[in-house]
Structures are given as C-alpha cells and as structure tokens.
Amino acid sequence: MADQVEFEMEFDARMSDTDALMWTIEKDPLLRSTITTVMVFDRPIDHERLHRRLDRVSRVVPRLRQRVQGHPFSVAPPRWDVDPNFDLDYHVRFTRAGTLGRDDADQPGHLRDVLDLAAPVAMQGFDRARPLWEFTLVDDLDGGRCALITKVHHSITDGVGGVKLLMELLDLERDVPEDDVLPEAPVASPRGEPGRLVDAFAYEGRRQVGAVGHLVTSALAQAGRVTSDPLGIGTQLLTTAGSVVRMVSPATEPLSPIMTGRSLSVHFDTLAVPVAPLKRASKLVGGKLNDAFVAGVTGGLGRYHRELGEPVDQLRMTMPINIRNAATASVAGNQFAPARFAVPVGIVDPLARMNAGREIMARQRREPGLALSDALASIINRLPATASTGLFGAMLRGIDFVTSNVPGPPIPVYLGGARLERQIAFGPMTGAATNITVLSYVDELNIGVNTDPRAVEHPKLFMECLHEGFEEIIALN
Numbered sequence: 001m002a003d004q005v006e007f008e009m010e011f012d013a014r015m016s017d018t019d020a021l022m023w024t025i026e027k028d029p030l031l032r033s034t035i036t037t038v039m040v041f042d043r044p045i046d047h048e049r050l051h052r053r054l055d056r057v058s059r060v061v062p063r064l065r066q067r068v069q070g071h072p073f074s075v076a077p078p079r080w081d082v083d084p085n086f087d088l089d090y091h092v093r094f095t096r097a098g099t100l101g102r103d104d105a106d107q108p109g110h111l112r113d114v115l116d117l118a119a120p121v122a123m124q125g126f127d128r129a130r131p132l133w134e135f136t137l138v139d140d141l142d143g144g145r146c147a148l149i150t151k152v153h154h155s156i157t158d159g160v161g162g163v164k165l166l167m168e169l170l171d172l173e174r175d176v177p178e179d180d181v182l183p184e185a186p187v188a189s190p191r192g193e194p195g196r197l198v199d200a201f202a203y204e205g206r207r208q209v210g211a212v213g214h215l216v217t218s219a220l221a222q223a224g225r226v227t228s229d230p231l232g233i234g235t236q237l238l239t240t241a242g243s244v245v246r247m248v249s250p251a252t253e254p255l256s257p258i259m260t261g262r263s264l265s266v267h268f269d270t271l272a273v274p275v276a277p278l279k280r281a282s283k284l285v286g287g288k289l290n291d292a293f294v295a296g297v298t299g300g301l302g303r304y305h306r307e308l309g310e311p312v313d314q315l316r317m318t319m320p321i322n323i324r325n326a327a328t329a330s331v332a333g334n335q336f337a338p339a340r341f342a343v344p345v346g347i348v349d350p351l352a353r354m355n356a357g358r359e360i361m362a363r364q365r366r367e368p369g370l371a372l373s374d375a376l377a378s379i380i381n382r383l384p385a386t387a388s389t390g391l392f393g394a395m396l397r398g399i400d401f402v403t404s405n406v407p408g409p410p411i412p413v414y415l416g417g418a419r420l421e422r423q424i425a426f427g428p429m430t431g432a433a434t435n436i437t438v439l440s441y442v443d444e445l446n447i448g449v450n451t452d453p454r455a456v457e458h459p460k461l462f463m464e465c466l467h468e469g470f471e472e473i474i475a476l477n
Helices: 017-027 046-059 111-123 161-168 193-230 230-248 277-285 287-308 348-364 368-381 383-396 458-476
Strands: 035-041 066-069 078-083 092-096 133-141 147-152 265-276 314-322 336-344 401-406 420-424 434-443 444-451
Touching: 017 066, 017 383, 035 111, 035 161, 046 092, 046 133, 046 161, 078 265, 111 133, 111 147, 111 265, 161 336, 161 401, 161 420, 161 434, 230 383, 265 277, 265 458, 277 444, 277 458, 287 336, 287 348, 287 401, 287 458, 314 348, 336 348, 348 458, 368 458, 420 434, 444 458
Parallel strands: 092 133, 314 401, 401 434, 420 444
Antiparallel strands: 035 147, 035 420, 066 078, 133 147, 265 444, 314 336, 434 444
C-alpha cells in the first residue's frame, strides 16, 4: 500500500536458476517471457500523482530499479544490480485512447482499443540494459475511464508474486493521502570486471558447499531407509528418474492439427466469468476452481476444432504449479514448476470432461520430478546458451496451449483515487499457440486470451467457442 516503507518480499542479489533459464532462452524470441496486464479504472488518474507513486514504489521495491548483469565467463547466475542510469520517465508512458488509429479518433476509446495497443507493447523485447518493466497509462476511455498497461519480465516474478508487487502500488480505499516524504533511492555500486568474476566464484562456491551439505544429509537419511526398505528406495529412485525424463523429453510437434503455425505476433482478447457458479460446478467432482477453469478452456478448444472440421481427442497443455511454501512465500522471483501433459478436449459432456481433467492434473501435481525443477534448470544453465535454448525449445514447441490461474485481490482496490474495475493478465506463450490466464478480482474471473494469429486464424470463432465452453460449466449449477 502507499503508506508502506518496508516491502514484505525478499530479493536475492542473483537470479535463481529457473529465472536465469527464462532469461537465457530468449536467444530465441519465440521463447520470450513477458507478462502483460491491462487494468481498467473507473475515472482518470492524475499523471503527476501516478508518476510520484511509481517513483515511491521503485524506491521500496528494489527490483524495479535493478537491471540484469551477466558475464560470459561467470559460473554463477546473473546478478540484479541497481541501474546507475535509472530514468523513471523511460518506464512510465502516457497516451490517449483517441490516438490509436481509429476513424473516430476524437471519440472516447474502448477496451478493444486498449487491447490492440497492449498487444504490440507485449511483442517488443525489453531493453536489457535497463530494469525489466514498463507502465503505460491510457486516457480518454468511454465512461470517463482510463487503463494502465503493465509489462514485466517473467524473470522478475511469477503471477502470485506479481499480484504482491501490484498491491504495493494500489490502495484499499479511494481517498488515501500521498506521503510527501519519499524513501531513499537504492544506490548503484558498479563493479569492475575482476570484482564481478570474484563475486561470482565466491557465490557459486557458497552455493555448492550448501548443496553438498544438503546432499550428505539427504544421503544419510536415505541410507537409514535403504537398510530397512532397499526395494522401496530403488522403486522411488526409478519413479523419480522416469518423472524427470518425462519433464525434459522433446515434444516438437503440437497435437492440434490446425493450431500449428507460430510467429512473433500476438492477439489479445478477454472474457469475464463469475466466480461463484464455477466454484459450485467444481464441487460436483470434488475439485477446486482451477478444475472448472481448465474444463471451460478444454471445452472451448474442443469445440473450436470441431467447428473447423478437425475434431481432436486431446491437446498438450503447460500449467505452472505453484510450489511456494512457508519458507519461500516471501521470496521474490518465480516459485513454480512447469507441468506439461496431454488433457482431454474431445469429451463433450462437461461434467465428465471436468472430472477427467481433475484426475490428470492431480497426478501431475504428484510428479516427483517437479521438486527437481530448479536443479534441472541449474544443469541446463551450464550448457552453452545455444544448446540450452535449443533443448528448451524442443520441450516447448509441441505445446498447444498454456493455462494459468492467478488469485487476485478479493476486495476492491484503488489507484490515485480511481477504483479498479477489471484487471486482465496476458501470459507468455513461449512457443504455444495460446496462453489463457485467469486473474480473479472480487467476485469475477477476468480471463486473458493471448493467441498467436498464425496458430489461431479465426479469433472471433475461438472466443465464441471459449465462451460456450464456460457457459457449459456454469450450466452445471
């Protein structure tokens, strides 16, 4: 909130192996990891007030003034260092909905105009010499509203952490006085080449010592179990090995016969779905909201394929599984494991489809290889950038779609005296045909649909099918 000085999240000086891998594989622009969010407010936000608020937040949240500093000869992941040339005006932009190229440019804009503006913003890569975020305020929307387009690199945070960062910007009440005193800004401490290399070797040395200690402790614990149950331990090791193989095995061809094209372009659309009926529907199979969400998506995808005369039984989905726990809940960065598996889309009955999807996702959450995702990222990061990019590309190019479920604020929030009406998140596709992300707010689910126009050639039909997929789930009530 605006009156906070201490931020609750912890920020490491270096990227985790998972974050570093996201950073490295962008050697292939199809694998860019950019999170874009569109926030719609009920009234205009004063430019100077927003600028001052973001100045404050950038002083409290150190990552917003830090850039990534890597080194080709470094053995450690890249560092987060304060940008000595930080310029807030570069990261905060202002525009009008009436300047978006419409024939009636002098009339108020609509959400469609904002989505069309946000799409090319999301396509553009970040300036790697600067902190990895940009905000654009769009004025002159219909009804006297405005919109804020936020763009953040995925290496900074995952969806759950991103909501925490946004809450530092937002207020719980409409009229909150601004604090006249700004916190001290982080100070840059540039290092020379020798200092950076020494620091990297020292960091990696400490990390390897800790890893060895953990390995010895685990080995001793396992040794005790081996003497009592050697067969069980052997079975567990084989199970884990099989899980790891499934995680990293190539999947270069999508299962969809029609969503096969890939490009660097994106198209944004959105749906709004009430929370309550989806929750009630999920309870019919003993599941949770995410089960109903995925069933709505798979129902829409199955319908889309049937409408185009190419029915399909299953598609390959990537779903981030939140692995935050009590020890890592306050740590910034990404705390998720990417699960990749086939889900049924050809089951017409919505209840049967939801139940089948729930069982598959429950099995995926129990995969032992998920706990080793950061260790696997560490191994892949040791490869040359071309090799790690190629390996990860082979794992991702056969993905048909991505889903992500992010819990947002359950109560109304405000910025600069304006009430947030909707917030819509558009996740990165990283090689898939579409990313469908749900971000809850109060009693509504705002679904951001990010599609590759070369893969989804009929976006209007695609959205109609998704809408009908969710209507099927809601009708179960």
